[in-house]
Amino acid sequence: MLRLVDGGTYTCGEVEKLACDLVLEIRRKIADLRRLQRVLETMAARCSGDAVPDCPIIEALFDPNRLSRLRAPKTGHGSSRAG
Numbered sequence: 001m002l003r004l005v006d007g008g009t010y011t012c013g014e015v016e017k018l019a020c021d022l023v024l025e026i027r028r029k030i031a032d033l034r035r036l037q038r039v040l041e042t043m044a045a046r047c048s049g050d051a052v053p054d055c056p057i058i059e060a061l062f063d064p065n066r067l068s069r070l071r072a073p074k075t076g077h078g079s080s081r082a083g
Contacts, residue, residue, distance in 0.1 A: 010018075043057045
């Protein structure tokens with residue numbers, strides 16, 4: 001957006017459209033990050049944390065089928081992992 005200041009060739013309407021498009025892109029990225037957060041929280045909550053050679057979190061990252069099974073429901077926020 002800052003590069004628009006130098007040119008002076010954009011109308012207010014064009015700048016508004018660009019700003020709205022950027023807002024939509026930011027919202028998409030935030031939604032993607034929230035989905036990633038839910039998946040990672042679910043994987044971490046299911047992890048034993050033991051000193052074993054195999055890591056279920058790493059395995060899930062390389063197995064798309066396993067990731068889809070781990071997806072957290074859209075309701076509920078945060079993790080209630082007891083320590």
